[in-house]
Amino acid sequence: MLYNRIVSFLTKYIIAVLLPLAAVAQAKVPPYEFKPVEIKFSAGFTGLMNDPTHKNGSDLVYKYNGQLFDKTDGELPSKADGFDGTTKRSTPWETLGELINAYREKNFDKILSLYNLTTQDQLIALLAGDKKEKFLNHVSKITKAKILAGFEYKEGILVIYESKELGISSCYMLKKKKKYVLASFNDDGPEAWNLSLYFKFKPEPIAVPLIQTPIDSFGSTETKRIDFKLNKANNFITVCGDKLGQAVLYNIKDNSEYDLNPEPGVVGIDFNKTKSAMPKEYTLYIAETNYPLTMVSEPILKAAKGFTFKVYKK
C-alpha cells in the first residue's frame, strides 16, 4: 500500500513538477554569442562561385564576426520542447525560432510579422493564390531545425540553418529597435552562396577508394566494369584525367541511379561503354569525396590515385 502511495506520489511529482521544468529547460533558444570565426575549405567542389578575394591557394577562407554551431548545439526548440513560439526577438536565433515555429503551425500572419514591411509586401505578392497554401504545406514539414551559422554580413545578419525535411536554407535579418526582423536580400557576391554550399556538403578530406576489380587491359570494342569500394557509403567517386580545368570523366554518387553496383559503399562504372576506345595506354585518377566534382582541379590531382590500363585493338 505504502509502495503504491509512493509510486503514485512520484508519478504525480514527475508529471506536475519535473516534466514542466524539463520542457522549460529545452525551450531555450541557443545563446547568441558572436565572436571572430574562420571557415576554411577546399575550393574544388562543384557549385562554388569564383571568389578571388577569399581565395588562399586552393582554399577559400572566410572570416567574420559570427557564431558557428557544431553537431550538438544550435537546435531550435519546438512546441514539444515547451516552446510556445514567442520570444523577445532580441537575438537572430529567437526570431528564427519563432519563424520555424510559425512554419510548423502554418501561421502565415505570424510568418509575415517576422519580416520588415517591405518584405511583407513582397511575400504577399509572391505567395498569391494557391502558392500560399503550397508554401505553408511545404514549410510545415519541418520537425526539427538547426542553426548552422550566423555572420555579420553587409548591414545585417546572414543566418544559415538546416532541417532534415527541407535541407539547407539561408535568411537575412536586420536589427530594428532592438529586435531582429527578417528581410529580403539581393546578394550579388559569392560569399553567402559559397558558405551555404559549404554547410550543405560539409566537405571532408578527399579520400582514395579501393579498386575492387582491377584491370590491366581490355579490347577496344569491349566494355569493362570496374567496381570501386568507397571508404564511406553515399560518397561520390570521381574518375578523371590529369588536365586541369577539364571535365571529369565520371562523378557518381553511391546508390544513385548511375551507380551500376547496388551494394552500398560500392560504385560500379562501365568503361568504354561505346566500345570505341582508341587503342593505347590510359592513366586515370580516382578520388572519393562527400561532395560533387565536375572539374579537374589541383586538390583532386594531389589527393587522387592514378591507375593505368591498356586498351588493345580488338
Next chain:
Amino acid sequence: MNQMKLIRKKIQSLLLLAFLFLVQTTNIVAQELPHQYLYVSKQTGQTSNFRGQQGKTTDKYEEGNVAINVVGPITNQVTPNDMSIGHNQTKNWQGQVSPIIAQCPAPGNSVNAKLVATYDVVFSRPQGGAADGAAILSTYNCATEADGVAHEHSNCIFHGTFGGTHEIVKKQGTVTQDFEVFSINCVIPAAMNCSDGTATLHADVYPGNEGTVTWQTPFGAMVGNNIELNLPPNFNNINVTATYTVRGVSYAANGVIRPNNLTGFALPCCASQQKNVKDIAVLTFDGPCHPLVSFAPAVVSPPAIGFTGATSLINVAASANAVALTSSIITINENITLSATPIAIDFTKIGTLLKEAAEVVSHAPGSPCAPSFTATGGLTVTASKKCCLGPCALKDVDKIDGSVAVQAGVSCRFPIYGIPYVASLDALLEASVNVTGTLNRRTTCDDPKICADLGATISFGLGIGASLAGGLITADLKGVVEGASASVSYCFIPPPVTGEWKANLGKIKVVGTVTTLETFKYSVEYTLFDGYEFGPFPL
C-alpha cells in the same frame, strides 16, 4: 700647245699609230698604246698587216728625231725611212707592221710582239707649262717676234697684243705598241653530231675572236659555225670542208659526216593521251650522228569509250638507214570505268560517340540519354586505269564520288548538385552533331590514298530545371556553353574504310538567380568545367 701636238703627231706617225693617240705629249715620258692583233696562216702563208700614215709641218722652233726598235716575230717598214724633221719643214710618212711567218708558232697558238719608239724633240710653249720633265733651253717674248710671216704664234695668240714669255724646251721619251700574233687554225671533229637527220656543221677554230667559217658541202656552200644541214634519208658518208678566214688570212679543214646506226628503240610503258611516237621514243645509236628515224605507226592513241577494257597494246616499228627495231606501248583511256562499288560506312558510330560525349558532360554514364540519328546520301568508289610516269607504270586508280549527310542528336537528363538549397537539380543536356561532305576525289600516281575531312558541327545546350521545392524556391538558371567544335575524317582508300572523330567543348557555366524560402536572392555564376576534349576515337 700646238707645238706639243705637232711633236705627238710626229711620233705617232712614225709608229703608225696616228689615229689612236689623244693624250698630251707634254705629259708623256713612257707611254703604251692599245693592243693590236695580227694573224698568220701557216697553212697558206697568208698574214694580216697593221698600216698607218701621217704628215707634219713644223714651225721655226720645232724639230725632232725618232728611233724604232722591234721585239718579237714582226717587222716594220717606214717610208720615207728618215724619221727626223727640222724647222719649217713638211713631211709625210707611211708605215706597215707585218708578222714574220717563219718565226710564228704552230697553228692554234699565239705570240706577243711590240714596237718601241724613242723620241727626242724641241718645241716652243708659253712659260709655266706642266712639270713634265722637259728641259727649258731658252725663253723669249712672243710680242717681239712679229715679222709679218703667218705662223702659229704670230700676234702671240696665247698672250694677245702685248705678248708674254715663251720657252723653248727639249723633251725625250718612249712610246710602245703591243701586238699579239695568232697562228690561226681550223679543225673539224672526227665525229659530227646529227639529230633526227640534221647535222650540225661545227669546226673548232682559233682564235675565234673574229672571222667567218665557210662550209663547202655537196648541197652547196654555207657560212657560219654550228649551222644545221638537213641530210637525206638513208645517206652515206658526206665530205665537207670548212674554211676559217680572219682579215684575209684563211685556214681550211676537211671532214666527213658519217651516219651512225640505230641500236636501240624503247617507248614508255603507257600513254593516256594521243602521242606522236617521235616525241616519246627513246632511241640509241652507236655514235653521235643520228639519221632520220621513221615510225610505224607514227601516232598512238588511247582506246575509245566503249572499247572492251581500258587499255590497248600497240606495237611500233622504228627504221633508220636500213636498220629496223620494234617496241610496244599500252595506251589507256583513263575515263573508262572498270567497276563501281558503293562504300559501306557505319555512320551510326558518330551518334554513339556523341552520346558518350553527352554522358561525359553530364558525368552520368548510363543516364537515360535519348539518341536520334539519320544518315542520307552515299559514296561510290569507281575503279579505272592510269598511266603513271617516273617510274613508268600502269596502275589501278580509284575515284570516290558522292555526298553524305549525317545528323545525330542526344538528350540527357542529369542531376546538378551545386545548389545549396536542394539536394540536386535536374539539368537537360541537348547535343547534336551534323556531318556533311561531298567528295569527288581520285587517287594519284604518287598518292594511292583518299582521305577527307567531312564538315562537322556540334552544339551543346544545357537547360536547368527552374521549379524547386514545389515552386517555392525560385531558380532562374541556365547553362552557358562557350564554344564547341567537332571534326570527322575518313580514309576511304585503300580499304577498309577508317574514320576518326574528335570534339572539343568549351567552358560550361551555370548562371542565373536563386531565391530561398526566406527571400534571400543570389546572383549565381559558377563553372561546371573549363572544357573537354573528346577523342580522337576511331569511327
